[in-house]
Amino acid sequence: MEHRLDRIKKELHAQGYKLTPQREATVRVLLEREEDHLSAEDVYLLVKDKAPEIGLATVYRTLELLTEIKIVDKINFGDGVSRYDLRKEGAKHFHHHLVCTECGSVEEIMDDLLEDVESIVQSDWGFLVKDHRLTFHGICQKCQDRICRNCEAKKLAAK
Numbered sequence: 001m002e003h004r005l006d007r008i009k010k011e012l013h014a015q016g017y018k019l020t021p022q023r024e025a026t027v028r029v030l031l032e033r034e035e036d037h038l039s040a041e042d043v044y045l046l047v048k049d050k051a052p053e054i055g056l057a058t059v060y061r062t063l064e065l066l067t068e069i070k071i072v073d074k075i076n077f078g079d080g081v082s083r084y085d086l087r088k089e090g091a092k093h094f095h096h097h098l099v100c101t102e103c104g105s106v107e108e109i110m111d112d113l114l115e116d117v118e119s120i121v122q123s124d125w126g127f128l129v130k131d132h133r134l135t136f137h138g139i140c141q142k143c144q145d146r147i148c149r150n151c152e153a154k155k156l157a158a159k
């Protein structure tokens, strides 16, 4: 975590920004909760635990700055809430998401999987792909198991 914080600090410096204590508190929350796809309010509440004097506007500005310099990606899973997602180190393109319509869980796919599609887009449309957003909506493994068990239970009850 210190190593990644350091990289982010260098990235900020390279772009002419400082890692102020407020920005550091925000970045730490993002690193600690990397799996969680937090909204600005979520981040704010967690940052406030560490730095009670910090305001929502400051956290929001930090998140926007981190988005601008591509340390963070902003993503919306269709529920109207903007969420902030740390870019994976060394990843050329944004990772994909599997959003469960039953329980709302979000899983990440780190492999790009789109190289073939990207080259078709480039050759057929002459469009140079720089990035992409891919969200699959469906039913996660756990929910499939749960739904399936319910089916079994119903079948048994009907007998």
Ligand SMILES: [Zn+2]
Residues within 6 Å of the ligand: 037, 085, 095, 097, 108
């Ligand atoms: Zn993600």
Ligand SMILES: [Zn+2]
Residues within 6 Å of the ligand: 093, 112, 114, 115, 118, 132
């Ligand atoms: Zn890609």
Ligand SMILES: [Zn+2]
Residues within 6 Å of the ligand: 100, 101, 102, 103, 104, 105, 139, 140, 141, 142, 143, 144
């Ligand atoms: Zn689920």
